[in-house]
Amino acid sequence: MSQSQSLHLFNHASTPNLTFPTTKQCYSYLPKPSTTFYNRRFPLISIRASSDLDSSAPLLVSDNGNRAVFSREEEYPVAAGSIEVDAVTETELKENGFRSTRRTKLVCTIGPSTCGFDQLESLAVGGMNVARINMCHGTRDWHRQVIQLVRRLNEEKGYAVAIMMDTEGSEIHMGDLGGSSSAKAEDGEIWTFSVRAFDSTLPERTINVNYEGFAEDVKVGDDLLVDGGMVRFEVIEKIGPDVKCQCTDPGLLLPRANLTFWRDGSLVRERNAMLPTISSKDWLDIDFGIAEGVDFIAISFVKSAEVIKHLKSYIAARSRDGDIAVIAKIESIDSLKNLEEIIQASDGAMVARGDLGAQIPLEQVPSAQQRIVQVCRQLNKPVIVASQLLESMIEYPTPTRAEVADVSEAVRQRADALMLSGESAMGQFPEKALAVLRSVSLRIERWWREEKRHEAMELPDIGSSFSDKISEEICSSAAKMANNLEVDALFVYTKTGHMASLLSRCRPDCPIFAFTSTTSVRRRLNLQWGLIPFRLSFSDDMESNLNKTFSLLKARNLIKSGDLVIAVSDMLQSIQVMNVP
Numbered sequence: 001m002s003q004s005q006s007l008h009l010f011n012h013a014s015t016p017n018l019t020f021p022t023t024k025q026c027y028s029y030l031p032k033p034s035t036t037f038y039n040r041r042f043p044l045i046s047i048r049a050s051s052d053l054d055s056s057a058p059l060l061v062s063d064n065g066n067r068a069v070f071s072r073e074e075e076y077p078v079a080a081g082s083i084e085v086d087a088v089t090e091t092e093l094k095e096n097g098f099r100s101t102r103r104t105k106l107v108c109t110i111g112p113s114t115c116g117f118d119q120l121e122s123l124a125v126g127g128m129n130v131a132r133i134n135m136c137h138g139t140r141d142w143h144r145q146v147i148q149l150v151r152r153l154n155e156e157k158g159y160a161v162a163i164m165m166d167t168e169g170s171e172i173h174m175g176d177l178g179g180s181s182s183a184k185a186e187d188g189e190i191w192t193f194s195v196r197a198f199d200s201t202l203p204e205r206t207i208n209v210n211y212e213g214f215a216e217d218v219k220v221g222d223d224l225l226v227d228g229g230m231v232r233f234e235v236i237e238k239i240g241p242d243v244k245c246q247c248t249d250p251g252l253l254l255p256r257a258n259l260t261f262w263r264d265g266s267l268v269r270e271r272n273a274m275l276p277t278i279s280s281k282d283w284l285d286i287d288f289g290i291a292e293g294v295d296f297i298a299i300s301f302v303k304s305a306e307v308i309k310h311l312k313s314y315i316a317a318r319s320r321d322g323d324i325a326v327i328a329k330i331e332s333i334d335s336l337k338n339l340e341e342i343i344q345a346s347d348g349a350m351v352a353r354g355d356l357g358a359q360i361p362l363e364q365v366p367s368a369q370q371r372i373v374q375v376c377r378q379l380n381k382p383v384i385v386a387s388q389l390l391e392s393m394i395e396y397p398t399p400t401r402a403e404v405a406d407v408s409e410a411v412r413q414r415a416d417a418l419m420l421s422g423e424s425a426m427g428q429f430p431e432k433a434l435a436v437l438r439s440v441s442l443r444i445e446r447w448w449r450e451e452k453r454h455e456a457m458e459l460p461d462i463g464s465s466f467s468d469k470i471s472e473e474i475c476s477s478a479a480k481m482a483n484n485l486e487v488d489a490l491f492v493y494t495k496t497g498h499m500a501s502l503l504s505r506c507r508p509d510c511p512i513f514a515f516t517s518t519t520s521v522r523r524r525l526n527l528q529w530g531l532i533p534f535r536l537s538f539s540d541d542m543e544s545n546l547n548k549t550f551s552l553l554k555a556r557n558l559i560k561s562g563d564l565v566i567a568v569s570d571m572l573q574s575i576q577v578m579n580v581p
């Protein structure tokens with residue numbers, strides 16, 4: 001189906017239920033505007049021919065087997081003679097050859113410093129694989145605008161930047177500081193933390209707190225930590241909804257900064273621990289994310305696997321199967337306690353060191369990071385290392401040596417992705433920070449390969465069915481062969497992305513070219529270590545797939561005759577080794 005035949009789909013609250021047609025039947029509905037269908041996996045949807053609608057947010061239809069599947073974006077089959085890969089990867093492959101491509105993926109939080117089209121484009125050029133929007137900040141309209149700009153960038157310039165929406169969660173945090181961008185708390189000063197609602201102007205040295213039960217839960221003598229200890233207060237008096245605190249460690253207070261309170265050296269978890277992981281505001285944000293068709297939803301302060309399972313079934317009932325991946329943010333004591341089952345239930349995890357460092361002693365954060373990365377690798381889930389990687393670059397154009405060492409350590413642990421927060425959201429040097437992540441990743445990855453430090457990590461079986469076990473065996477054998485034979489690239493033909501993730505899990509020395517037929521899978525694979533996702537239509541006939549891929553890639557100078565390749569696929573349980581003809 002070509003772009004000009006696009007169909008527009010709308011959620012439609014009160015339309016009659018009709019059996020959902022196959023794609024062929026859809027075509028026959030095309031000339032009739034506003035025909036409405038019902039699909040059991042979608043809420044009510046109406047379909048109209050493209051001509052009577054504006055084309056700012058096209059939603060199209062494609063065929064997956066005998067049933068029609070909807071997506072917000074260009075899910076039309078790739079034209080038979082074409083292959084889609086983003087411009088940055090293409091240039092990188094042409095200039096440096098495949099061996100030197102970057103394996104570690106990069107996530108950038110988008111904020112005031114980076115929300116314009118040109119700024120987003122610079123980040124894409126600089127290697128951003130995923131754009132993260134943090135629902136703690138900004139309005140839904142602001143976030144929608146960012147999503148649309150990223151879409152436009154992908155459509156106009158051929159990028160496959162994925163979008164991750166991060167929920168606010170039920171954490172306790174300060175209010176907006178009455179419009180100022182920061183406030184300085186000096187040693188010994190008395191500040192009032194209050195749950196009262198203030199008009200636009202806050203009284204001097206007063207901080208608004210978002211948690212109703214705050215004044216009841218804290219006790220005189222508690223330590224109140226802002227952002228995990230960046231500024232510290234001691235509670236000296238409680239007067240109704242107001243809590244008077246004396247500053248013991250001075251520092252800068254930032255809008256909506258996180259608050260924790262500690263008693264006798266331990267984090268206090270009273271009724272605040274009973275707050276739901278997904279607040280009512282978060283559910284509205286999640287509905288927004290589903291409607292906007294984001295690729296990932298990251299859930300803050302996950303405590304148990306149940307909440308992830310619940311969210312996944314909520315999404316499945318409202319969106320195309322598996323269309324949105326759920327990322328569990330590991331940033332609380334409970335999430336560490338229930339780590340394995342949370343990660344098992346999720347589609348990926350984030351080491352959210354910002355809040356984690358406010359909940360456990362700072363010196364325990366590195367070992368927690370190592371454990372989370374390891375568990376994710378074993379359970380085959382992508383993992384993002386986040387927060388303060390290049391914190392000083394919010395203000396300065398070069399990182400500290402310590403920051404470079406921290407980034408190196410995450411790369412050496414073979415995390416799937418690194419994330420920028422304030423550095424890209426509100427910092428002065430977002431592109432420079434991204435360039436540091438890129439160059440450090442490339443250098444450490446190369447060093448690792450040169451040193452041949454293959455880690456001896458045993459990867460346990462994860463599949464439950466026999467055919468899953470076969471896929472795992474194929475991927476680990478293919479990766480081992482690729483290392484031993486020093487092949488140039490692994491090729492994987494994958495419908496769901498699963499086989500590609502199994503190869504990525506083995507962290508082979510060569511890059512993995514992942515061929516998939518849908519844009520949503522292609523974008524999702526962008527978060528996983530070592531995968532270079534391409535969009536290509538392919539069949540069950542591997543011989544013809546390979547021939548087609550070779551000729552398309554050769555025509556674009558992305559591979560050349562003689563290159564050694566190992567190919568595996570979702571459809572055919574085999575490993576093929578060959579030279580490009």
Ligand SMILES: Nc1ncnc2c1ncn2[C@@H]1O[C@H](COP(=O)(O)OP(=O)(O)O)[C@@H](O)[C@H]1O
Pocket residue numbers: 109110111112134136137138254256354421422423425426
């Ligand atoms: N959409 C946004 N609008 C305004 N400021 C933002 C936005 N997103 C992020 N920021 C700024 O970037 C900082 C770092 O982002 P992030 O780490 O995601 O949030 P937080 O620090 O609240 O956990 C935030 O503290 C905030 O100042």
Ligand SMILES: C=C(OP(=O)(O)O)C(=O)O
Pocket residue numbers: 134136166300329331351352353354355356386387421
């Ligand atoms: C990534 C994190 O979450 P957020 O920025 O939303 O607080 C973190 O706490 O490290």
Ligand SMILES: [K+]
Pocket residue numbers: 134135136166167168169300
């Ligand atoms: K958040």
Ligand SMILES: [Mg+2]
Pocket residue numbers: 300331352354355
């Ligand atoms: Mg956090």
